[in-house]
Amino acid sequence: MKKLMNSPSTYVDDSLSGLTFAYPDLVRAGKAGRTIVRRGGARNGKVGIVTGGGSGHLPLFCGYVGPGLLDACAVGNVFEGPTLQSCLDAIDMADAGAGVLLLYGNYGGDRMNFDMASKMTRVEQVRTVLGIDDIASAGPHERHKRRGVAGLTLVFKSAGAAAERGAPLEEVTRIAQKTVERTHSIGIAWAGCRLPSADEPLVDISDGDVELGIGIHGEPGIWRRPMAPVDALVAEMVERLLEDRLPESDGNKVVLMVNNLGATPVDELFIAYRRAHEVLTANDISIARSFVGSFATSMEMAGMSISVCFIDDEIEPLFSARLFTILEHSMRSLTYQDVITAANRSAIAARAMEAELNAADSRLGDGDTGTMLARLLSTIEAADLDKENLGDTFAAMAMAAAESTGSSLGTLISAALFSMSRSCGSRSELPLVELSALLKTARDEMLSLGRSQLGDKTIIDGLHAVAMAIEGRTTQDELALAADEAAKHAIREFKGKPCRVGRARIWTEQSTKLDDPGMVALAGIVRAIGTPHSDP
Structure with missing residues (x-):
């Protein structure tokens, strides 16, 4: 398997340099250059929002730095959590006097380094909300053990919009936690990916097979079976998401995201979206906002994930707020x-x-x-x-x-x-x-x-x-x-x-x-x- 790179050792830094050259409103900062921040720094009096995670998932994580979303991102090596210093740099640089919310996926390295950084930072008010939307990674009685995947980006959206409007730290934290509790995701893949330094795929899925519930680092899923028609696969995915819904997630309106895990043609994402729309409609659930595209990838993995976020009158307007990131660069x-x-x-x-x-x-x-x-x-x-x-x-x-x-x-x-x-x-x-x-x-x-x-x-x-x-x-x-x-x-x-x-x-x-x-x-x-x- 070939990769477009100079060498594994420069893979991440070359990528970050290209990102900031292409989008000058993003800046590499911090002692190791592994912290991405907004040019001009945090906005005075606004709650800072920080994320972080391993490389290999763009636009997750640093692609969401920008007005209306995040203020800083700590970047790790491919599929590795960011270092303690990068986490500390991100927290310090996101502070504008109103406190900082840490918002990242529930992974061991990420969690430990951000926890340590939150104790070491000069910032007085730091809160944490973990993304735990991957329903395949733990059962309903162990939600706190679940991983954060593409649904985390929906939490960025609601929390970022609240912060941009001037909400205080406790309010932004509450909005983020509420969105987390209402967001559910599940992935599926039919071909794995390879790390830049590896000769073999991180996960090997046999030709003709498909794996439901696979994680964005290739973590094992719920089952592996022969490939089936997309309508059957998507129906099972959406039905599992609906079954996972919490009783307090009132209302019958959702934000729906169909996410490319890396190598899936956009045409096929829309084929999947069509079926997801049909299943939700059949369950008397209306779709308030739709996102179809690459939002949280896994290198060149062939697959997709589906996320739903059950919204109410408080959360819905936050998904209509404007933003500016590499995802919405033009004409804004x-x-x-x-x-x-x-x-x-x-x-x-x-x-x-x-x-x-x-x-x-x-x-x-x-x-x-x-x-x-x-x-x-x-x-x-x-x-x-x-x-x-x-x-x-x-x-x-x-x-x-x-x-x-x-x-x-x-x-x-x-x-x-x-x-x-x-x-x-x-x-x-x-x-x-x-x-x-x-x-x-x-x-x-x-x-x-x-x-x-x-x-x-x-x-x-x-x-x-x-x-x-x-x-x-x-x-x-x-x-x-x-x-x-x-x-x-x-x-x-x-x-x-x-x-x-x-x-x-x-x-x-x-x-x-x-x-x-x-x-x-x-x-x-x-x-x-x-x-x-x-x-x-």
Whole structure:
């Protein structure tokens, strides 16, 4: 059996290097480079979620690091648990002040090293939930002895979504444990796999045979028999999963996952899914969400697993939350090209609003906001922004803004762009789910430099409203709609309130009757950025 590798000794590290080259938002970290974390680190105030396990199962485990799922992953050798140091590194790097949840499969090496690391870490609050979804690995009266397999990824999803929404550690832990108790998996295989350093298969399944209940490391299953039609095999698998359901798993709605163990054609996964759907429907069980593909593999093992998670009204919305990992990489990120497009649309909008903004500013100011903003954004539009990463693109925009004007509003905009440049660094893409945090960084920089505060009735109040409204949104349509509504709502909200900074603060009574020109400008720019037909 051939393998695509340089040598067994470099297999894991070569794979991790390739992973992080391909997906720059993932970073190799830790003393041995065997910890995968989000670029930019853990998000302040969010519960950190850590997993870990042996290599050979991608995308399990480190493929689930990303917004909406995991914060760090400790990586072991092929089919071996991660080392104590890698576990410790993962815990420490996932901590952002709200505690850390350890969420991994119930395997001896993984459990022992994470247990030791949780006692050694500087992190004060650490909780653990074990994945125990493999029903073939122990009977119903010994559930605590079961292994964690593909169903663990469903627990990542619910716990990760809860953490991303700001739930505290105890709540995230409860959600994870509840999902574990409602998740059941079973695998089947008809050809084994071989370790990179081995000459013989880890498990040898005779031609023409199939083994039900095989583990993801080749652990023995329930039975081995001659291959049968897929309808019969899948029916038995699903019926066993339904029989294993706990009484407290109320409701008749499930998340269904058909998982490729490594070498099964996608066509055949859908053939299996068809039958699983039929059996569940015949049992009056509806399918709320479906996942078909490679989620937890076992090298080149030919086989599949089926997982069901019984969901209720609390868990179901968590499976609809957005995420960003190597599994959902495309069309969920902001690139430097997107920023350039936004800059062009902003300049067009500013020129169109110039007279309107000047008129609004003249009522309590010097009447040049529209002209200044049009000049600033046109200067940015004309600048060389093609820098191939977000940090340099935002920096070029900031420099152009600074060179175009010395006005207070222009300087605040330049400072905001510089802060966004520092936050993005050399990243080529930013998950859309992180855009809210980026705008909050810009907001805080403007507040600090301007020595102002929220509620002063300035452009910063509009920016704050937009940043809060787009939190958790990860598609362009969702973002555009939420941002547009928030910017317009901010203007309405501050109608009748006085301006507290700038020249307008002198005329308290008059300012309560007028809209702030900066907030009006922001609303127009936000609308233009989210409207494709505004392009020339």
